Amino acid sequence: MGRSPCCSKVGLRRGPWSTKEDTLLSNYIQQHGEGQWRSLPKNAGLLRCGKSCRLRWMNYLRPGIKRGNISEDEEDLIVRLHGLLGNRWSLIAGRLPGRTDNEIKNYWNTHLLKKLKTAGIHPKPHKDLPKPTKNKKPAAGGKKKKKQKKSTTAGGAEDFGNSSDRNGSQEEKKINSNDPPKTKVYLPKPIRVSSVFPRTSSYDSLASGSSSSEGGGGGAEKAPEVASYVPVPWPPLFEMEDGDYGMRGGDGDGGDDFLGVGCILPVLHQQSDSISDDVNMWEKVYDEYLQLL
DNA sequence: AAACTGAGCAACCGCCGTATC
DNA sequence: CGATACGGCGGTTGCTCAGTT
Known part of the structure; x- marks a missing residue:
């Protein structure tokens, strides 16, 4: 389906985030809340893909994130x-x-x-x-x-993880195939x-x-x-x-x-x-x- | 001290389901 | 009802750095 890529990537920064970018993102989200990831970078003044912003926030900047030292x-x-x-x-x-x-x-x-x-x-x-x-x-x-x-x-x-694809619907797709019987997991x-x-x-x-x-x-x-x-x-x-x-x-x-x-x-x-x-x-x-x- | 190797992790990618138009 | 946008997910990549040779 003609989905446009999440971001055109032209002129967008990639790679590790700088502290300045982190600050911009955090500040913006604290003020406006999460969501609207697509438009967020523009509004926040970030040269990043919206997805990238979301990922950064979710995995790193979000309050309450513990890092390392998994007990x-x-x-x-x-x-x-x-x-x-x-x-x-x-x-x-x-x-x-x-x-x-x-x-x-x-x-x-x-x-x-x-x-x-x-x-x-x-x-x-x-x-x-x-x-x-x-x-x-x-x-x-x-x-x-x-x-x-x-x-x-x-x-x-x-x-x-094969048995654990994103959702059940996919499970069903697989099961319908000619693959050898796979245990279906109802989750x-x-x-x-x-x-x-x-x-x-x-x-x-x-x-x-x-x-x-x-x-x-x-x-x-x-x-x-x-x-x-x-x-x-x-x-x-x-x-x-x-x-x-x-x-x-x-x-x-x-x-x-x-x-x-x-x-x-x-x-x-x-x-x-x-x-x-x-x-x-x-x-x-x-x-x-x-x-x- | 330099080169090499491998582990760890942050970030990227494409796909999917749902929501919206 | 179909097309598109959006958010989210899991898989994968590539950089960095510590350990080894």
Whole structure:
């Protein structure tokens, strides 16, 4: 469909943001609020694409953003949520107050994936499955030269996430194809709890069951907030053959029993021979997810 | 000390769903 | 009802820097 590109890119700056640009963007958004990303750069006096502004704001400038130092609890949560949700980073981020989808995605691809592999978990792609039906991009593939160097990012993420495309509709598209039967995951549509600072409240409810919205995220409060986590007493998601549920806290690092393994493997190896088994499994997963919510 | 390598992360890209005209 | 705009998402790229040779 004749969509014009998000920005013409002529005369627009690219690359890292300067502090001046950050200031301009922050000031503008504080005065006018979020939204209207397309016209924002012009109004704010920025030579940036609207998308770029949004990304910068969402991932970096927004109040309440925590950066770095992902705690073990958060890591655990990421692993488990990934087991449930796949590569739905925004959804996962919605459960981690102050974290952005981009950061979680990066953390997964750089740290967690490596950890899993180190632990002997090789998220192997479903070889019998052709690459995602959505050969999504001639574009992405072709737009720039591919970088072979980092197979970790691309491969890994995809391996886990095929089942978790953006929304259900896409799932259905895939299922209709001639691909070998793929387990269909019924997941609620990702919802941000609130438009601006969604993370805090949702995590509260997740972790403690309370509905306190942490104030708020609501405002432009600072982020000391989530310094303290309430560890979630996760029930085992799946029974592993060896009885390892993944959450063996232990020393934490012990390569072999990296937490979360238990909840990921079933997702990885969902080569459903028996549809009913899969249905049961996913019902369990879904039930648990509903409990989380 | 210089060159090389790899990891980490910020930013970009194209696609998709929804809203609006 | 179709076309377009917009916002959002996940995948990927490329820069930077620390560690190694």
